[in-house]
Amino acid sequence: MLFKFRRLYQWALFASGVMVPVAALVNLVNHATVELVIASCLAFCLGLFPIYLPKGVIWGAGIITTIYILLSQGFFAACTPMLLCTLGEFLRHYKWKIAKIRWYRFMVSLGMFLYSLCAGALVSRYTETFPTFIHVFLSLTSFEIVNFLLFVGILLSLRQPARLGETFGMFNFIPLLATSTLLTMYVEFAHTAGFALLVVVLLTCFVLLSRQFLQAVNSRDQAERQYELIAHYxxxxxxxxxxxxxxxxxxxxxxxxxxxxxxxxxxxxxxxxxxxxxxxxxxxxxxxxxxxxxxxxxxxxxxxxxxxxxxxxxxxxxxxxxxxxxxxxxxxITERLRQQEYLVHSEKLAVIGQLAAGVAHEIRNPLTAVKGFVQVLRTDFDSYSQASYDIVWSELTRIEEITSELLLLAKPQKAEFNRVDLVPVMKHCVTLLEGQAHKRDVYFDLALDKAVYVDCNENQIRQVFVNLLKNAVESMEDGGVITISARPVEDRVTISIRDQGVGIPEELQASLGDPFYTTKEKGTGLGLMVVYNILKEHQGNIDIHSEPGLGTEVVIVLPNSSSSASQQPSNQSDNGVTATR
The missing domain is CATH 3.30.450.20 (PAS domain)
Known part of the structure; x- marks a missing residue:
């Protein structure tokens, strides 16, 4: 039953709306006046270009012409500007795509306006003796109130009660006051063509200003949406x-x-x-x-x-x-701090490994001599105490085993090689060191346009880049830019790391890579040693070009993925490393 009532309500409005074009056409044929034609054309234009107000309120200023014709020429004459104003609003809403206009909705809207116009005409008849402004305002207000109530009925018939709050929030008395004021000025003070033109100009200015206001609001809303998207994601x-x-x-x-x-x-x-x-x-x-x-x-x-x-x-x-x-x-920066701790830990391990190798080497030499003399003196031990000899010999053997374990700790394991793209590896290293670099006002410039593949052990190559980039950052006390580039040259891949640091004096370059040799105040000298050893194992080489005060360029050359891993570079020295100025 309720469903039938909702459908009956909409069809009643639709049937009433169909009467509006009929009444407008009959009135134009029988009682057309110049004033009616002009007012109807103005209503159509105002329907196309409404006035936009704050809080999303749209002022359909075409109601001015409808109420004016209602007051001056009667109910049926007012149907013409009302029809054209509504048509203009629908054409604007559907962007002049006539085929997409929902004509059922159009007729329902006309039905709503027809009953609203009846309410305005009724109020106008009983308020003719009132002052002009009150007379106009009450007629217009009755039109809007009835139209508002009918629209609420439409929402309820469509089962959209949630939109009622939005509808009540958009009801605004400012357009009513403005419309009433304009009509009063025209009717009461200057009912002439010249003044009518001024009213039209005033409405045009309102329309243009409102469109600029709408454009500004839309721009602001779009910017806010973009900022919200950025902040949200x-x-x-x-x-x-x-x-x-x-x-x-x-x-x-x-x-x-x-x-x-x-x-x-x-x-x-x-x-x-x-x-x-x-x-x-x-x-x-x-x-x-x-x-x-x-x-x-x-x-x-x-x-x-x-x-x-x-x-x-x-x-x-x-x-x-x-x-x-x-x-x-x-x-x-949790991951960055973890990686930095890993770097410190790796450097400590390198120190321990080098120290272990040095200690084991120094202990083995005298240990060999001691074991030899103990064997020579075995007969003396036997005459004194067989047990003493066994103890001394077992302890010397144990010391020898410990030194062997130290050498095994210091000796690097054989690396497994794979085809690796160096670009993401270098980007990862840059990300790892960005925090430390930014503190020194140092920035990275990665001139990496395309993938560069080499056969290598990714972890070891990453360690090479981290050590070299870390040295570059620490050499730039006054900040600057570190430029990183890579390019394939025939069967080789050349990687360049150029900094703007203090540089390395020529007399110190020959010792670069030696264990525990460093040009830094708090360095250990193990970083470059690890770099040199890794590149040697990868059958690559490294050239260091440096000028004091001008910076340093480190050029690494590695076999690319298409070249033989066993091929030795022609310009490589005996230890796989060269240092040039």
Whole structure:
């Protein structure tokens, strides 16, 4: 029963809407006037170009002409501008694609407007003695109220009650007052063609201004949507801190990382979510004073979870040139710190291995002599004590076994070679060292256009690049750029690493790669030794070109994946390494 009532309601409006074109056509044929034609054309134009107001309100200014004709020429004459105004609105909504217009909906809308026009005509008849503004305002208001109630009935018949709140929110009395004022000015003060032209010009200005307003709103909304998408899908943790050092915004990425509602962070002081509150406050204060950017490593603490992050502090400048807010963009550096610890651990292992090899070598020489003399003196031991000889001999044998184990620890294992693309390997090494580099104001320039394949052990080659890039970063005390390039040349692959550091004096270059020889104050001399040994095992070579004060270029040459792994480079020295100036 309810379904039938809803359908009956819509069909009643549809049938009433069909009467509007008929009434408009009959009136144009029998009672057409110049004023009616002009008003109808104006209504069609205003239907095509409505006036956009804040909060999404659209003012269909064509109602001005409909109410004016209603007041001046009667109910049936008002059907013509109402029909053309509605047609203009539908053409605008469907972008002039007539085939896509839903004519059933069009007729239902006309039916709604017809009953609304009846309400306006009825109120107009009983308020003719009122002042002009009140007379116009009440007629127009009755039209809008009845139209609003009929639209609510449409929503209920379509089972869309959720849209009722949106519909009530868009009801606005400002268009009613503006429309009533314009009609009163025309009817009461200057019912002339010249004044009518001024009203048309005024409406045109309203339309143009409203379209500029709509364009600005759309641009703002689009920018906000883009920023929301970036903030929502980025893995970086973005936060805005206001002048009171209170969080004004937190990106949704906080929910993914810390499993907390990002909105719950808004209103908290920044020191409530970090153990480094003093560092953060000092940095923010400097940024507010100097309007500069700073990068700090801090620890965020939320939901019983600690996360080390590298945070970029950026100022937000207002119109007066002052810093109003500070943006904190943080990135998880847990993996980077783990890799750095791995680098330190690897370097320690290298020291231990080299030390083990040196100790084992130094112990073996005197141990061999001692064992020889003990065997010579065995008869003396037998006359004194057979047990003493056995003890001494077993302990010497044990020392020899320990030295053999030390040598086995220091000796590198045979590496397994595979076809590897060096580009992602070098990018991984750059990512690994970016944190350390940025602290020194050093940046990487990767001139890597396409894949470069070599037959190598990926872990060992990665260790080569990490050691060389780490040396380059540490040599650039005043910052600069490290340029990395790679290119295949015939059956070789050439990798170049050029820094802008202090350089290496010529007299020191010959000793590069020797165990425990280093040009750094706190170096161990093992890094380059490991690099040289790995490249030697890979049948590659390394050239170091350096000028003091101008920087250093390290050129590595490796056989590419198509060349024989057993082929020895023609320009390789006996140890697989050359150092040139």
């Amino acid at each position: 980025t893995t970086d943790l973005i936060m805005v801190v206001n002048a009171d050092n209170v969080i004004a915004y937190a990106s949704p990425s906080y929910e993914l990382v810390f499993h907390v509602d990002a909105s719950s962070l808004v209103g908290k002081r920044i020191d409530e979510i970090s153990d480094d509150g003093a560092t953060i406050f000092d940095t923010i204060n400097r940024i507010r004073q100097d309007a500069t950017h700073e990068r700090k490593e801090i620890t965020l603490v939320m939901n019983d979870q600690q996360l080390p992050v590298e945070t970029e502090f950026s100022p937000v400048i207002d119109e007066s040139g002052d810093v109003c807010d500070v943006i904190l963009a943080s990135r998880d």
